Structure formats: structure tokens, C-alpha cells
Amino acid sequence: MEDMNILISVAQRTLVAGTPLLLGTTGEILCERSGILNLGVEGVMAVGAVSAFIVTHHTGNPWLGLCVAMAAGMLVSIIHAFASVSLQSNQVVSGLALTMLGLGIAGLLGKPYVGKPLAIKINNLAIPGLCDIPLVGPVFFNQSPFFYLAIVLAIGAWFLLEHTLLGIRIRSAGENPKATETQGVNVSRVRYLCVIAGGAFSGLAGAHLSISYSKSWIEGMTAGRGWIVIALTIFALWNPTRAILGAFLFGGIFVLQYLLQPLGISPNFLAMLPYLATLLVLLVGGIRDSRRLNAPAMLGEPYRRGER
Amino acid sequence: MVHFKVTDREDVSAAGSFVTLLLSLIAGLLVIGLIFLLCGVNPLFAFKKIFLGSFGSWYGIKESITKAIPLILIGGGLALAFKAKFWNIGAESQLLMGAIFGTWVGLNVDPTLPSMILVPLMFIAGFAGGALWGLIPAVLKLRFAINEVISTLMLNYICAEFLTLLIVGPWKSSKKFGFPYTDDLPESAILTLLPGSRIHTVTLVLAVIAVVVLTVVIYKTRFGYEVRVIGENPDAAKYAGIDFGRTTLLIMAISGGMAGLAGVGEVAGIHHYLSYPDSISSGYGFTAIIVAWLAKLNPVLVIFSGFFFAAILVGGDAIQISLGLPAATVDVFNGTMLFFLIMGDFFTKNKVRLASDKERA
Numbered sequence: 001m002e003d004m005n006i007l008i009s010v011a012q013r014t015l016v017a018g019t020p021l022l023l024g025t026t027g028e029i030l031c032e033r034s035g036i037l038n039l040g041v042e043g044v045m046a047v048g049a050v051s052a053f054i055v056t057h058h059t060g061n062p063w064l065g066l067c068v069a070m071a072a073g074m075l076v077s078i079i080h081a082f083a084s085v086s087l088q089s090n091q092v093v094s095g096l097a098l099t100m101l102g103l104g105i106a107g108l109l110g111k112p113y114v115g116k117p118l119a120i121k122i123n124n125l126a127i128p129g130l131c132d133i134p135l136v137g138p139v140f141f142n143q144s145p146f147f148y149l150a151i152v153l154a155i156g157a158w159f160l161l162e163h164t165l166l167g168i169r170i171r172s173a174g175e176n177p178k179a180t181e182t183q184g185v186n187v188s189r190v191r192y193l194c195v196i197a198g199g200a201f202s203g204l205a206g207a208h209l210s211i212s213y214s215k216s217w218i219e220g221m222t223a224g225r226g227w228i229v230i231a232l233t234i235f236a237l238w239n240p241t242r243a244i245l246g247a248f249l250f251g252g253i254f255v256l257q258y259l260l261q262p263l264g265i266s267p268n269f270l271a272m273l274p275y276l277a278t279l280l281v282l283l284v285g286g287i288r289d290s291r292r293l294n295a296p297a298m299l300g301e302p303y304r305r306g307e308r
Numbered sequence: 309m310v311h312f313k314v315t316d317r318e319d320v321s322a323a324g325s326f327v328t329l330l331l332s333l334i335a336g337l338l339v340i341g342l343i344f345l346l347c348g349v350n351p352l353f354a355f356k357k358i359f360l361g362s363f364g365s366w367y368g369i370k371e372s373i374t375k376a377i378p379l380i381l382i383g384g385g386l387a388l389a390f391k392a393k394f395w396n397i398g399a400e401s402q403l404l405m406g407a408i409f410g411t412w413v414g415l416n417v418d419p420t421l422p423s424m425i426l427v428p429l430m431f432i433a434g435f436a437g438g439a440l441w442g443l444i445p446a447v448l449k450l451r452f453a454i455n456e457v458i459s460t461l462m463l464n465y466i467c468a469e470f471l472t473l474l475i476v477g478p479w480k481s482s483k484k485f486g487f488p489y490t491d492d493l494p495e496s497a498i499l500t501l502l503p504g505s506r507i508h509t510v511t512l513v514l515a516v517i518a519v520v521v522l523t524v525v526i527y528k529t530r531f532g533y534e535v536r537v538i539g540e541n542p543d544a545a546k547y548a549g550i551d552f553g554r555t556t557l558l559i560m561a562i563s564g565g566m567a568g569l570a571g572v573g574e575v576a577g578i579h580h581y582l583s584y585p586d587s588i589s590s591g592y593g594f595t596a597i598i599v600a601w602l603a604k605l606n607p608v609l610v611i612f613s614g615f616f617f618a619a620i621l622v623g624g625d626a627i628q629i630s631l632g633l634p635a636a637t638v639d640v641f642n643g644t645m646l647f648f649l650i651m652g653d654f655f656t657k658n659k660v661r662l663a664s665d666k667e668r669a
Contacts, residue, residue, distance in 0.1 A: 039457060043643070079647065087654040092395050092457060094650055096597060101643025107636020108347040114634075219634055224465055231458045268473035275462040282454045304314065 004135075010255055011139040015147055016213060018251025020045070020205035022150040024229035025236060025243040026157045027201025033161060033238055034194035035174035035187075037300040039095025040080050041202050042226025043102020048073045048206025050106040053113060053217040062122045062211045066204065073203020074196045076102055081195035085188050088302030099226070110217045118215035122146065146208040151244065153201070158240040170194055174296030177303040187303055202226070224275070231278045238295065246281075253277045315659045325656045329602075332652030336645045343640055354627050361626025362619035368626075370505040374578070376611075376618035377511050378403065378570035378592040383599035383610040384519035385566030388526065391605050392539045392559050398445060398460025399567040400593025401467030402438040404585055406568025407575045408471060409437030411479075411490060411582045414575075419494030426496045427510065427576065434572030435565040441467065442564015443557060450553050464593070468585040475582055490582040499577040508577025511569070518566060519607040526607065535559060567593065591638070595621065598646045617642075 024041050031038045048069040056065035076098065083094035122145055130141040161167040169190050172180040177187040205225070210217050228250060236243035257270040341351035362368045382399045389396040396402075413433040417426060445459040476488040483491065499508040526532035534555050538545045545552060574588055575581070582588070599617050603609035624638040 083647065083650055087651060089650040089654055093601065093646065096397070097643045097646035097650070099643070100594070100639045100646065104636045104639030104641070104643055105343060105347070107634040108343070108349070108640060111632070111634045219636055224461075227458065227461045231462070234455065234458070266473055266477065268469045268476065272466045272469045275465040278462050279448070279454070279459060282458065283448070283452055 008135065008138050010259065012143070013255045013258075014248060014251040015139065015143060016251070017254040018248035019144065019147045019150050020208045020213070020225055021229060021232060021250050022154055022243060022247035023146070023201050023205035023208065024226060025232040025247055026150070026154045026240050027198035027205075028229055028233045029236065029238050029240050029243060030157055030161070030170070030201070031194045031198035032233060032299055033174045033296055034170045034191045035177060035296055035298045035301065035303070036081070036084050036191050036195050037091045037095060038077070038080055038084075038098070038195060038198055039092060039230060040077065040098025040102060040226075041198075041229045042222055042224070043099035043106075044073045044076055044199050044202035045102075045206035045209070045222045045226045046106035047076050047102045048203030049210040049221060050110040050113075050206075050217055051203075052207035053118065053210040054109065056118055056120070056211050057113060057116065060120055062118075062120060065211050066122070066207050069203040069207035070200040071203070073199040073201070073206070075199070076105075077196050077199025077202075078192075080199075081192045084302065085191045085195070088304055091300050091302075103220075103222075107219050110219065113217045114219065116216070118211065121215040122212040144208070144212045146204070146212050149204070150247075154240045154244050161240070171296070174298055177298055181305065188305065191303075202229075205229075228274060228278055231282060234295075235281050250274060250277065316657065328652045328656045329649075332648040332655075333645070335651075336648035339648070340641060340644045343644065349631060349633065354631065357627045357630055358620065358623030361623040368619075368622055370502075370507060371622045372615060372619040373512070374506045374508075374618075375590075375592075375621050376615040377508065377515055377573055377577075378589070379596050379599050379614035379618050380515040380519060380610055381511075381570040381573070382567045382592055382596035383603065383614050384515070384522050384607040385563035386596050386600040387603060387605040387607045387610055388522060388535065389559050389563040390539075390600055391526065392535045392556065393542075394446070394449075394556060394559055394563075395457045396442065396445070396460055396560065396563050397457055397597070398442070398463050398593070399563070399596055400589060400591070401460075401464040402441050402564040402567035403571040403574070403589050403593055404467050404471050405441040405564075406434035406438040406571030407582060407588050408474065408571075409568065410434035410572035411493070411575050414493040414497035415491055419496060421496060423496045426494075427499065430497060430576060431514070431569055431572050434568040436568070438568020438571065439561040439565035442560040442567070446556050446560035450556060471582070471585050471588075475584070479582065481581070484581075488583070492581050493576060497576055498580055499573070501577070506578055508573055511573030511577055514569060514573075516611060518569070519610050522562070522607040531555070531558065567596075590621065595638075595642060598642050598649070601646060601649050 024045060028038060028041060051072040052062070052065035052069035055068040056062045059065070079101070080094055080098045083089045084091045124142055125145045125148070127141040131137045133141070161171060169180065169185050173185070173187045173190045181187050206222065209221055232243060232246045232250065235246045253274050257273055260270055261267055341355065344351040344354050360368070362372050382403065386396060386399060410430040410433050413430045414426065417429060441463065444463060445456045448454040448459045449456045472488070475490055479490045481489055481491040499510050501507060502509050526535060534545070534550045537548060537550060538552060538555060570592065571588070579588065595617050599610055599613045602613035602616070620641055621638060624641065627633055628635065628637060
């Protein structure tokens with residue numbers, strides 16, 4: 001029974017740790033499928049985390065915090081959309097700029113709130129009936145609403161990309177923008193839309209950290225998750241349903257740190273694990289297919305209208 | 309809806325691009341002021357504090373030069389890597405690896421050796437440390453097609469934990485009252501300072517020589533030509549018979565190695581022992597990205613942009629203390645400046661005018 005409880009707790013924490021990764025990865029997949037590489041996830045997550053915290057702190061309504069975090073994520077992402085779509089600038093540099101800016105703004109805005117715990121946070125939502133199933137119930141059906149949201153959004157994004165007209169337009173903007181434009185689709189508009197939608201996802205991921213996972217704001221609380229998201233996007237081969245698997249695999253690695261520490265393994269070594277695992281996963285992917293099947297053909301390439 | 313017509317500018321004049329650069333910097337400062345205002349900080353007061361903090365006293369100027377040393381070394385190396393479009397975001401950990409290797413030599417090679425021998429050995433070890441750490445992402449990219457942005461970033465986190473592991477574990481000094489630091493470097497391993505300052509002259513001279521040599525290499529040698537071709541047109545590089553792999557490895561050995569030199573300078577010139585990653589480097593690896601960009605990827609110009617951003621770091625420290633602002637404040641500066649620099653780049657390279665109705669149709 002004791003072992004069973006430990007197992008349930010580990011599985012639960014794995015899903016909690018994987019949730020922000022899944023949210024961020026789904027957003028990044030949307031963005032990259034349209035042809036725009038956004039390295040700003042880490043910064044947008046920080047903005048999401050701090051704005052969700054501040055709004056929840058002042059209004060006592062974490063759901064309002066969640067909405068504001070999404071809006072803030074969209075707002076700062078416009079900067080990257082403007083630079084990479086309208087200015088056709090280098091997406092690596094502009095993404096880095098967004099990360100620095102996001103981390104900076106989050107630090108500045110959050111400074112007065114460091115060390116102030118929230119009175120209220122978004123609590124777990126037990127799904128009636130399903131949460132009573134032994135084993136599966138407590139693990140999958142007594143989770144943060146962010147978890148359900150992440151799963152639904154990932155599946156929704158997959159459906160959007162694979163089975164809708166908008167999805168076809170997004171994918172073709174990433175594969176062959178010139179041909180897409182001749183079909184009468186405004187590539188720039190599609191790309192703007194995807195970058196901004198991706199910002200909403202990263203904002204949500206940040207909100208999960210500050211108003212559900214914990215109920216506090218600390219500078220640097222995103223802790224490199226935004227970069228793991230970018231690696232997971234490659235791991236998922238730009239497919240949101242595969243991202244579900246990847247995100248929770250990495251959630252498990254985060255939990256592993258705390259499991260192994262009592263065994264006397266150096267906490268610093270354990271803290272390396274998620275980053276080592278990221279490299280390892282890319283390594284396995286690289287060996288399996290060095291041509292990186294599925295990467296949008298024009299990913300990272302600026303597109304100028306009217307160049308036919 | 310207003311429409312714009314964007315066309316390539318055929319001739320980019322030096323004066324034109326300088327004015328654009330200046331305008332971007334000014335616009336960037338305005339936006340930073342706006343961000344300060346929105347975050348409840350009086351921008352005029354903050355700017356005044358930053359300016360006085362770095363230029364208002366001899367102390368500030370000397371501190372700016374001290375902080376410019378690592379920025380020039382790293383920025384020069386990054387300029388080379390970025391020129392070939394190798395996105396090395398890992399200078400932060402290449403610096404730390406250099407510090408680790410340099411410290412090891414300083415602590416373990418015969419301390420009775422004269423400085424003339426010990427110090428060069430430390431710099432060589434530091435260069436090797438940074439270069440080896442920089443070669444990992446190069447190999448990963450060449451052999452396994454792993455994106456270098458991700459790998460260099462992951463290596464940053466890994467190296468920071470590795471350094472901490474060393475100083476709390478096997479390298480921890482028994483003489484430091486339980487603090488996680490290594491032993492002090494012996495007298496012969498410590499760099500001499502310019503009197504009345506923290507400027508470690510040897511590293512400063514090394515940095516200036518390195519970026520001058522690098523500039524000559526980039527613009528006057530076959531290797532430099534190959535770097536530029538790879539960056540401008542990788543396909544053409546293939547047809548021109550350029551060995552992509554060899555060039556990439558060399559670029560990253562130099563880029564990582566220069567960051568490694570900076571690491572030795574920080575330990576042997578300022579701290580005198582190895583301590584936490586955050587205290588060895590205050591984000592030099594990231595700030596140097598903008599330093600290289602502001603210098604338009606020309607290593608010699610990195611001397612000036614390095615000093616400029618060092619001054620912002622020093623001024624940033626001043627407002628952190630006087631206004632109680634978080635460490636991330638300097639990120640606001642860096643991010644905004646970087647964004648305005650790319651915007652400036654766009655207006656240097658393109659002509660933008662309102663489109664006529666005919667063009668819109």
C-alpha cells in the first residue's frame with residue numbers, strides 16, 4: 001500500500017511538472033509550423049508567470065490571473081512577430097531579444113512581490129466519477145485544470161493543423177510561403193497569428209508555475225523550461241500529440257531529481273538531468289534521422305511579399 | 309490600412325548606417341525609459357544614476373574598463389561564430405570552463421613557479437577548457453544535426469551545476485569556514501592590477517590583441533574568407549569546396565577559447581578563488597551577444613561596444629543598489645537594445661516608403 005501511494009504521488013507530480021512543458025511546446029509547434037522560430041519562450045513564460053501572480057494577488061481571482069497571463073504573453077510576442085515577419089530580421093537574434101526583455105520585465109514587475117505567498121491559487125479539479133477509479137483516478141483525474149487544458153489544447157492544435165483549412169494554411173506558410181501567397185493567403189497574417197497564439201500558450205505555461213504549481217513569484221522561476229520547450233518541439237517532430245508524450249517524459253525527469261536525492265546522489269548532478277536528457281533526446285533523434293523529417297522547410301526563413 | 313513598400317537599398321553608406329545605429333540606440337533608450345515608467349521607476353532618475361554610476365567618477369570608469377575585459381574577449385569570439393551563422397549562446401559556460409581549467413592549473417601546478425610561467429600556463433589551460441566546451445556543440449551539430457542554440461544553452465546549465473558540484477564537493481577549501489569556495493590561488497597565480505583599480509592589465513592587453521588579430525584573420529585570410537562565405541551563403545560554400553566541418557570546429561575552438569580566457573581573467577584577476585557561477589560571471593556570456601551585434605560582428609569594434617555595455621552593467625549595479633531593483637533590470641536594457649539594433653539593421657539595408665495605390669493592387 002505504501003509503495004502504491006509513492007507510485008501514485010510520483011505519477012501525479014510527473015504530470016504536474018510536464019504541464020507547462022506541454023503548453024509551451026504546443027504553442028511553439030504552432031509557431032514553427034508557420035515558419036517562425038521563436039526562441040523567446042523562456043521570456044514570455046516569465047512574463048506570464050509574473051502577470052498571473054500580480055493579478056491574482058490583487059484581485060484574489062486566479063482565473064483572471066490566468067487570462068491576463070495569456071494576454072500578456074500575446075502582447076510581448078507581437079514584438080517577435082513584428083521583427084521576424086514585418087522586418088524579416090534574423091529570428092534567432094530577435095527571439096533572444098524577446099527572452100532577455102521578458103525576463104527583465106518580469107524581474108522588474110515582480111520585485112515588490114518576491115516572498116509574498118498568494119492567499120488563493122488554482123486548486124486541483126477532481127473529475128466526479130472518474131477520480132474514484134483506483135490508480136488511474138487519482139493520477140489523471142485529480143489534477144490542476146492547467147493539466148486538462150494542456151491536453152485539450154494539444155489535441156486541439158493537432159486537429160487544427162491536420163484537419164482544418166486554417167491548419168493547411170499554417171503548414172503551407174511554413175513549407176512554401178510563395179506558393180501559399182499565390183493561393184491568395186496572406187502569409188504574413190498567418191505567421192503573425194501563429195506567433196501571437198504561441199505567446200498565449202507560453203503565457204499560460206508561466207501562469208501554471210506561479211498560480212497553480214506553486215503560489216509565489218521568484219525571479220528565475222522559469223528555470224530554463226522555455227529552452228526545454230524548444231528542444232521538445234524538435235523531439236515531438238512538430239506534432240502536438242507527440243508533444244504530450246515528450247512533455248510528460250521530461251516531467252518525469254524533473255521528478256526523478258527529488259526521488260534520487262535521498263539516495264545520496266549529488267543534488268547538483270541531479271539538477272543537470274533535465275538538460276542532459278534534452279541533449280540525449282536530441283542525440284537519439286539526430287542519429288535516427290539526421291535530416292530531421294517533418295521540420296517545416298522554410299522554418300526561420302524570412303519571407304518578403306511579392307517576391308515571386 | 310497603410311501599406312508600405314520595402315525595397316533593397318542598393319548602396320549602404322557608412323555615414324547612413326552610423327546615423328541609423330545612433331537613432332536605434334536613442335529609440336531603444338526611450339523605450340527602456342517607458343518600460344521603467346510602466347514598472348514604477350522614474351526613468352530620468354534611473355538613467356541619471358546609471359550614467360553617474362559608470363561615468364560620474366574615476367571609480368566608475370575604472371570599473372567599466374574592468375567589466376569590459378570579459379565582454380571584449382567573449383564578444384570578439386562571438387562575432388566570429390555569428391559571422392558564420394553559428395549561434396553560440398553558450399559563452400557563459402565556456403567562460404566558466406575556462407575559469408575551472410585555469411583555477412586547476414593555478415592550484416595544482418607548482419606554486420613556487422614564477423608568475424611569468426604560471427600565469428601563461430593558466431591562460432593556456434583556460435583557453436583549452438573553453439575551446440573543448442565550445443567544440444561539443446560544434447560536433448553535435450556536424451555529426452548529429454543538433455541545433456546549436458539548444459545545445460549551447462543546455463551546456464550552460466550543465467556547466468553551472470558542474471562548477472557548483474566541484475566547489476561544494478572535491479574542490480571545497482577546508483580553510484574557508486564551510487563556504488563553498490576553493491582554496492585561494494597562490495601569489496604567483498594572481499594577476500597584477502593597474503594601481504588603484506581592479507583592472508587586470510594582462511587580460512586587457514590580451515583581449516585587445518586578440519580582437520585585432522581576429523579582425524585581420526576574418527578580413528585578410530583564407531580562413532576568414534571561408535567563415536564569411538559560410539555565413540553569407542552556405543550553399544556557395546559547398547560549391548567553393550570549403551570544408552564546412554573543419555571551419556566550424558575551428559570557429560568554435562576560437563570562440564569558446566576566448567571566453568575561456570575571460571574566465572581565467574575573472575578568477576586570477578578579481579576573485580582569486582573559484583566560487584558560485586553567478587559571482588564568477590554576471591551574465592557576460594549573454595551581454596556579449598549584444599556587444600558583438602552592436603559591433604556589427606567586427607571584432608575590433610567590439611572594444612567600443614564592449615566598453616559601452618560594461619558601462620551599462622556598472623550603472624545597472626548602481627541602480628540595483630540605490631533603487632532596490634532586481635538583477636534582471638539589465639536584461640531589460642539588453643533585450644530592448646538588441647531589438648532596436650535589429651530594427652536599425654533593417655532600415656540600413658532597406659528603403660521603406662508608403663506604397664502607391666497601384667502597387668497595393
